Amino acid sequence: MRTTTLGRGGAEVGRIGLGCMGMSWAYDEAGRDDTESIKVIRRAIDLGVTLIDTADAYGPFSNEQLVGRALRGRRDEVVLATKVGLMPDGERTLHRNARPEYIRGAIDGSLARLGVDYVDLYQLHRVDPAVPLAESWGALADLVAAGKVRAIGLSEATVDEIREAHAIHPVASVQSELSLWTRDRLADVVPYTEEHGIAFLPFSPLGRGFLTGRITSAEQLAEGDMRRKLPRFQGAAFEANQALVEKVTALAERLGVTPGQVALAWVVAQGEYVVPIPGTKRLRYLEENAAAGDVDLPADALAELDALPAAVGDRYGTAIAGATVSPR
């Protein structure tokens, strides 16, 4: 697996990372298989997929515990990333909380669940409009000074927010949705991060599985799978978006790779410090995704992908991770 660094001067990571959310939450929770997921994480390390992403919110908490179990004895081989500042309540409504005192307590919980004494990357899951960013970011920077985290990052932040934070303490990474069907950030955050040597970590780089061509109807998704609530997976939008997948599939066949590998290789091609974190709980998919790190798309293929039509439907609508985002 080819490598890059977590931004200019950052830790070395494989060009493809691993998102662990779906192993515990959001997608097909009834199909959860911790034993298999642990195998996936450990195999990922063998393959050079060294950036491992989780969050306290996933489960909540159980995903960090799972990652901790998987990393026993192998902690030093990975760049371990988790998040703070977004937490579901019992109704699965997600609440933002980026108050300094909350952040200070949350890191200790994450370290305990992960079974480590520091994390490599601690990300603010969402900027909290109720708390000045300087205060949230200052609390995160204090954790670097305390040795509990090595670097800090943002998630779904705007260029203005990244600039403000960067002036206080270096922003190591920004995580946001980026894929062939969500390309908005190419217009602002991706060029900004590239210029400033900040890593950009695309989440849902496979369009939550849609771009692999393996989801052929919304009914195929389990009851309670959060994707059933997302506008792009519903009715006419789902049908219209199949046209996108058909184009990606045709290109993949020409190149002798899979549609998912085309989707990931296109994301990787967006910048030196762009490291997608596709999620899977299956060894077969993990191996396919890892191999995408070594796929070079020729210029005409990249141009063809750049010219794909926009997806039909909002990416979230009112649903996020099975819940509605609280304005708090």
Ligand SMILES: NC(=O)c1ccc[n+]([C@@H]2O[C@H](COP(=O)([O-])OP(=O)(O)OC[C@H]3O[C@@H](n4cnc5c(N)ncnc54)[C@H](OP(=O)(O)O)[C@@H]3O)[C@@H](O)[C@H]2O)c1
């Ligand atoms: N910062 C944020 O707010 C935020 C939001 C969302 C996600 N994330 C992070 O980003 C990570 C990835 O995003 P994601 O899981 O939403 O979306 P994704 O990586 O685009 O897609 C994951 C889905 O695709 C399926 N899949 C994976 N590889 C496949 C392959 N080769 N062939 C067919 N299907 C495949 C998975 O199936 P199986 O599970 O059945 O293997 C899963 O259902 C998450 O795990 C999380 O760490 C962050």
